[in-house]
Amino acid sequence: MGNLRLIRQDRRFRPQQQTLGIIFIIPMVAFLLVFVVYPVLYNIFLSFTNARLIKKDYSFINFDNYKKIFTDLRFLTYVKNTVVWTVASVINRKSSGTGLRSFLLIPYVVPAVAIALVTKWVMNGDYGIISYWFQTLGLIEHRQSPLAIPGSAMAVLVIVNVWRSYPFPMLIYWATLKGIDKELYEAASVDGAGTIQSFLHITLPHLRDTTIVLVVLRIVWTATYFDLPWLITGGGPAGSTTHLPIMIYQASFGTFQTGYASSLSVILGLSLFLCVVFYVRKTISNDSGR
């Protein structure tokens, strides 16, 4: 009887709870509509126009912006740079760290501007300590800087980015590792499993979901990360570190072609979306196949 009353009470309260629930989510929905959905749709709309920051009027030009992008030889170079930058940064960041956590957290709280200034300073061909070491070891010419050589400039960016963003996955992995039941290891030990076997069969499977999320987040964050490459190399030398975010920035605030910049960002957004979908599906299908 008592249970029945409870159910009746639940039913009586549900419509009001729903209303209250809807009211609670309205601010977030409004926020998303204004700050996410509208800008994305407007961006897609702009990508089919010749809109420019310096002119108020614009007209539809169908797929002209996209044609221009795919006929620009530099675009392929910049896509290649974006892939190198993203993949190298993500792969190098997958390892997890434990000891000296406080020390390792430092790069995460240092502003990108400060990191960029220090990087340029230590890489300076005349007085930078790292350039000096490289010069002394004969790896680069006298009074040369790694930032002035195409391949090594990208390598420097990737290393700095890995160093800067290492703490985030480290913390997440650390939290996940702390959440693994110790009894599992004890049981495995009783069953005769060694450290490597425990790692392979207990630790790694527990880190799987975390790794998927981290890789997805890192692909998106790194491929769209603008600050460090722009502040350290400005996309140079000779465009060797120009990736799509720099290209988009140049199109928006260099030549003021908002329509063209929108098309580039649509392409970048779509590519990231496809990469993420592919990666997640591939990972899930691999797991279910096991």
Added chain:
Amino acid sequence: MKKALVVLVLLMMMSTLVFAAGSKETAAEPAASKKIVIWTNLTADAQAKVLRKQFTEVAAEMGVEVEMVTISFNDMYTKLATAVESGNVPDIMHTNFAGTAYLYSQDIILNMDDVIDKIGKDDFISSYLHVLNAEGKTWGIPDWALHTSVWYRKDLFQEKGIKIPTDWAEFKAAAQKLNIDEDGDGKIDVYGFPVPLNAVQVAPQTYYEFLYSAGVTTFDPKTGKYTFGSQKKKAVEVTDYLIDLYKTVSPPSSIEWSWNEYRNALVEGTVAMTLDMGAVIGLAQNNNPEMVEKLGCFDLPGQFGNKPASFGSGYAFVVSNSGSATEIETKKEFIHRLYTSERAAERALSRPMFAFPSLYSALEIYKQSPSVALFQDQIATISDAFENSNWYWYGMEHGLSQMSSQIEATTFFGEALQSVALGMQTSVKAVDFIDQQLQEQISIIE
């Protein structure tokens, strides 16, 4: 009752969220009439300090409130573009001539001929006014100008028996002689002449000084027609010469050098000459005073001696055309009061030998300052160049042009020149690429 209260609170929160932007705009409106907002790109301490002092003095004289906002030069176009788009442009802007061209193209600034007349048009160095001219009107009041010269080590010239070069061949020979291995380890310790090619602004500044020296311009100074495309052969020669200098007399890392690097190199003694607008003097006075008296300057020679033009620019005050008639008058009066000879000289002297005042009367005060006492010959040379030679800022050969800001805000010059320096493409292809990009910029502007 309680539920109704919850709903009411939530609705109020939502309306605050949704209409936040609108209410900010309405609130900003009356504030603008009370306070004059001035943007300046001069974030260098000494310059910003003098500007703030003068703005405060004039505001006190007029009984108005003033707010000075410093915008770094690298962020200028991003900020300006968003300000123009949102309609929140400052009342007064202290910016370079290219920035003035951008604001003019947006149709948001006033022509300042009446204020110039009130200050005294005859007291202005006429070439300064000419740069800010479009459609027969002057769109900003020139504050000071800068001129690119070759700053060099007088002691090393004397030691090596080098005379001031009169053409490009002599210039290269002098630079080669100044490649010095001080400790005999087979490595060059002092390079003759750095070719800084940082893609953000520095590469086009370096390139244009050489282009102008060889007679190549973006637009015809007289007709305003696009001319770079028809001068590509000459531009290739200039590119080859510049890259040759990079390979023979410039530190390898200078491909990425910006202003700080090449100025420091001269002041610290690791290069013997550099192109500069005179900022090396202030830097030497602060960081290496012993170097100050060793420095001199000469105009980069023309390719075969005769030099058609030099690279130069300056800063101006521009006034937004928004606001009531009274507000516009207040802004103009504010500017007028900044143009006493003493104040104009003080602003230029905040960066000695870099900034040259726009008023003759201010220049006289400037010359007598102890901070430039050692450089009377150089002041004479540069003042003469300002008055009697052609000098342009990239893209402004025919007066105010937005092309200038387009070149300033993009990196295609740097990218092209760096590619040639690194052997990734030929100078012919680089010049073709620059031509194509310039033409694209023109189509965007039009």
